Amino acid sequence: MNFNQKDTEKLVQAIQVAEKDTSGEIRVHIDQNLPLGSSAIDRAKIVFEQLHMHKTEQRNGVLIYMAIKSKQFAIIGDSGIHAVVGNEFWDSISAQLTTHFKKGNFVSGIELAILETGKKLKQFFPYQSNDVNELSNEISMGEGFHE
DSSP states (O other): OOOOHHHHHHHHHHHHHHTBBBSOOEEEEESOOOTTTTOOOHHHHHHHHTTTTSSSSSSEEEEEEETTTTTTTEEEEEEHHHHHHHHHHHHHEEEEHHHHHTTTHHHHHHHHHHHHHHHHHHHHOOOOOOOOOOOOOOOEEEEOOOO
């Protein structure tokens, strides 16, 4: 599975739609492979820090992490969002992603996860008139990833 420019644009658009009504922040990061001896959740935590997602004012950033060739993913949220949604929400998003990925629907699966996450963020972190987009909406790519 390779992500082309069209796929990337589709995911960025989904992030823009999802963040429209919330102060929450969503990022997607894609690696080709997991580093040797690393799990998807461990790698997601490292990427979360590297992308400065822990620096949002309300601690409401969410990262959807994928390692394409390793066929693994993780979704993690900062302390602010995790405190109000708990593990059940992350588990439900993971189950949806797994269903889509098993059918080979990678982009649509990620798109759905982004939109569902946006709905949940809106519920607990509604948009305020003074909100600023604290994090980039771009899809970040790890080393070794070539479109």
